[in-house]
Amino acid sequence: MERSADALADEIAGTLLHRFGKLPADALPRDWLDATILTVRNDVVERWVASTRATQQRGLKQVNYLSLEFLIGRLLSDTIRNLGRDGEVADALRSLGVDLASLETLEPDAALGNGGLGRLAACFMDSLASMALPAFGYGIRYINGMFSQRIDPAGEQVELPETWLANGNPWEIERRDSVHRVGFGGAWQRDDDGRVHWTPAELVEAVAVDMPVVGWRGRHVNTLRLWTARAIDPLQLEVFNRGDFTGALADQTRAETLVRVLYPNDSTPAGQELRLRQEYFFASASIQDIVQRHLHSHGTLDTLPDKAAIQLNDTHPAIGVAELLRLLIDEHQLPYEAAWDITRRTFAYTNHTLLPEALESWPLPLLGRLLPRHLELIFRINADVLAQARTNPELDPRGVAAVSLIDEAGERRVRMANLAFAGSHSVNGVAALHSQLMRETVFADLNRLYAGRINNKTNGITPRRWLGGCNPGLTALLRDAIGPAFTDDLRHIAAARSLADDAAFRERFLGVKRANKALLVAQVAASTGLQLDPDAMFDVQVKRIHEYKRQLLNILHTMVLYERIRARPQGDWVPRVKLFAGKAASSYARAKQIIRLANDVAHRINADPVAAGRLQVVFLPDYNVSLAERIMPAADLSEQISTAGMEASGTGNMKLALNGALTIGTLDGANIEMRDHIGAADMEIFGMTAAEVAALVRAGYRPTELLAGLPELEQVLAALRQGEWSPDDAGRHATLVDSLLNEDRYMLLADFAAYDAAQSAVDRRWRDRDGWAASAVRNVAGMGWFSSDRTIAEYAAEVWQVHG
Ligand code: 26W
Numbered sequence: 001m002e003r004s005a006d007a008l009a010d011e012i013a014g015t016l017l018h019r020f021g022k023l024p025a026d027a028l029p030r031d032w033l034d035a036t037i038l039t040v041r042n043d044v045v046e047r048w049v050a051s052t053r054a055t056q057q058r059g060l061k062q063v064n065y066l067s068l069e070f071l072i073g074r075l076l077s078d079t080i081r082n083l084g085r086d087g088e089v090a091d092a093l094r095s096l097g098v099d100l101a102s103l104e105t106l107e108p109d110a111a112l113g114n115g116g117l118g119r120l121a122a123c124f125m126d127s128l129a130s131m132a133l134p135a136f137g138y139g140i141r142y143i144n145g146m147f148s149q150r151i152d153p154a155g156e157q158v159e160l161p162e163t164w165l166a167n168g169n170p171w172e173i174e175r176r177d178s179v180h181r182v183g184f185g186g187a188w189q190r191d192d193d194g195r196v197h198w199t200p201a202e203l204v205e206a207v208a209v210d211m212p213v214v215g216w217r218g219r220h221v222n223t224l225r226l227w228t229a230r231a232i233d234p235l236q237l238e239v240f241n242r243g244d245f246t247g248a249l250a251d252q253t254r255a256e257t258l259v260r261v262l263y264p265n266d267s268t269p270a271g272q273e274l275r276l277r278q279e280y281f282f283a284s285a286s287i288q289d290i291v292q293r294h295l296h297s298h299g300t301l302d303t304l305p306d307k308a309a310i311q312l313n314d315t316h317p318a319i320g321v322a323e324l325l326r327l328l329i330d331e332h333q334l335p336y337e338a339a340w341d342i343t344r345r346t347f348a349y350t351n352h353t354l355l356p357e358a359l360e361s362w363p364l365p366l367l368g369r370l371l372p373r374h375l376e377l378i379f380r381i382n383a384d385v386l387a388q389a390r391t392n393p394e395l396d397p398r399g400v401a402a403v404s405l406i407d408e409a410g411e412r413r414v415r416m417a418n419l420a421f422a423g424s425h426s427v428n429g430v431a432a433l434h435s436q437l438m439r440e441t442v443f444a445d446l447n448r449l450y451a452g453r454i455n456n457k458t459n460g461i462t463p464r465r466w467l468g469g470c471n472p473g474l475t476a477l478l479r480d481a482i483g484p485a486f487t488d489d490l491r492h493i494a495a496a497r498s499l500a501d502d503a504a505f506r507e508r509f510l511g512v513k514r515a516n517k518a519l520l521v522a523q524v525a526a527s528t529g530l531q532l533d534p535d536a537m538f539d540v541q542v543k544r545i546h547e548y549k550r551q552l553l554n555i556l557h558t559m560v561l562y563e564r565i566r567a568r569p570q571g572d573w574v575p576r577v578k579l580f581a582g583k584a585a586s587s588y589a590r591a592k593q594i595i596r597l598a599n600d601v602a603h604r605i606n607a608d609p610v611a612a613g614r615l616q617v618v619f620l621p622d623y624n625v626s627l628a629e630r631i632m633p634a635a636d637l638s639e640q641i642s643t644a645g646m647e648a649s650g651t652g653n654m655k656l657a658l659n660g661a662l663t664i665g666t667l668d669g670a671n672i673e674m675r676d677h678i679g680a681a682d683m684e685i686f687g688m689t690a691a692e693v694a695a696l697v698r699a700g701y702r703p704t705e706l707l708a709g710l711p712e713l714e715q716v717l718a719a720l721r722q723g724e725w726s727p728d729d730a731g732r733h734a735t736l737v738d739s740l741l742n743e744d745r746y747m748l749l750a751d752f753a754a755y756d757a758a759q760s761a762v763d764r765r766w767r768d769r770d771g772w773a774a775s776a777v778r779n780v781a782g783m784g785w786f787s788s789d790r791t792i793a794e795y796a797a798e799v800w801q802v803h804g
Pocket of ligand 1: 114358360648
């Protein structure tokens, strides 16, 4: 063993003794994990302090990424790999009789996010640090992250609270000197000098809890600053003078409520007052912190836009626009025009969905009651927006109403996307099609008013976690074949393209895939008792359960396939394992019903001997980052089958392709750009384009007419309606069938025939093992552009104007 590993073993044993009061013989696995993390953290903290200091001394502009979600996952293995110390840590622990790999699986996932938007934030943090761009991620330190999902014996989703902090969080450092007061309610007044004073009815304190974000090769460490809430010291508030102990306790409870739980809703705004309180608490603390840090380094707020970029991850932090304006005007006495100019030059906004029901808006009376001064400022902004809109010849009265920050139809509401749009110098979509649709649909009038403001930054994924970390076999094979350059810059992975024609390489590639599948098979056996066939095609759809993502299309096709197998058991079937995973929002009944159906289908098919060796179906519970890290490397086929125009980008599509899965998908989101980079011949694209979807909506979608041309599906739907797939409760799936035949916004039946044809084409590809392997290799080689390093480089150059 190397000397460094010897020394490290001593350090870990020392931490165990001094921090946990244990000798190695008495230590439990969790003690070893925490001692290892705390020991590694010493190294991290030294680099962290050096990075922070260097940024300050050089006076560099900083990025502030405001996001209500950071879907991080585990940190130990990523951190030591980025530091280049993974081998050394494994050796040190081995010398102490401890296995690193099994320790790593004890670390809870930091699951402070719902899905794509939250995971993107985590990938961006990794890229910012890896590219040595100084950045803060700002978020909330939720006590309960994304719920953990169980599937009960009946096949229904059950939500259990997630408790990642139950044993403490050894990565975090509380910053007692970074504390800000956040107010709610009350009233404001203008004094004789014209100065506005807001007297909130309630005050809480936001306390910073920092986590280090270590970049690739450990050269730079950034900060993820998560806010926790506490009641203001009751002695200070003189509550105790009044003897009001219960009042003090109630204050503490009210404060904790703000950070209690992540809203487990994607694509439908939560709508409750608590969510707005959460958003303001987080936005206000973050903006105050940015202002304070800027003043500390630069002395004046005039230079804020030159030294700080603030990126709004969707509209969740958009109230921050009004908060910065308020601080500049009310606390720092800037005139409105100067404050607005600084604000607009500082903020930029990313939109992540065009689904109208997901666009946040708040009832005007609610916002006015909770944030009276902010509502006043929103009116002030809106006066300018409307005045400008009325002079714009491209906007008719309907267009003027569309750009207004206030929705006047029905109950008056504040449109957060319009606030974010008006308050930013840059507004971006997350894939080329999505940005185009922003210009043409939801933001068409804002795009007329602020021409040129919308731009595109196609999403990416961090190759450190989604290749190097999750797929060491493929990484080693690639390093061996094309050298290590791709580990520093994923674009170099293109060198693997020609290896698709190398038979020996293909064999090794298939060997890696087979080994990854064996790992997943073992995990599935342990978690569900089901023994999957590792030689079958692993056909994977893993993502949040949502109608627009069309898991139902995949399930219905699986049912049709099963009926075909039953009708011709001796046919030459390509063996498939249909793998589903994903969570449904707790309030989203239809999505939960889809989970139930997937499980009913799995029960029936897996129990039928005629399907054995031909078709298996499994719904893996509790999809999270760690499970994704197992699934991506083991997948053969990636299902990306959303109704065209509805999936903003997708990032699971990228993770699967980078790990050598072929995509069956619609021309939606980033699938389109993947096709451009990988080549159309190595993907199975099918179905309506976004333009065709829109045309069909205009012409009128008539599913019952379509069904007449789909006899096999018609039979399956009839059987489903009659209860053949749910013998214990015949009526269970009737409403699901109805939804397909009435007003199905997702137009499943319109794409069914094309999907079926594409699946047959996938079967033909699979039968040609060499062709399949060559295609898979070209998929991997074609993914270099989809590194989040590329995305971040574009943001840095075109939106933030920052450099390391
Ligand atoms: C207010 C409730 C709420 C919460 C989250 C509404 C909407 C959201 C997000 C839009 C959900 C989300 O994660 N969107 C996904 O963002 C990814 C990163 O850009 C994209 O790849 C996905 O296509 C998009 O669905």
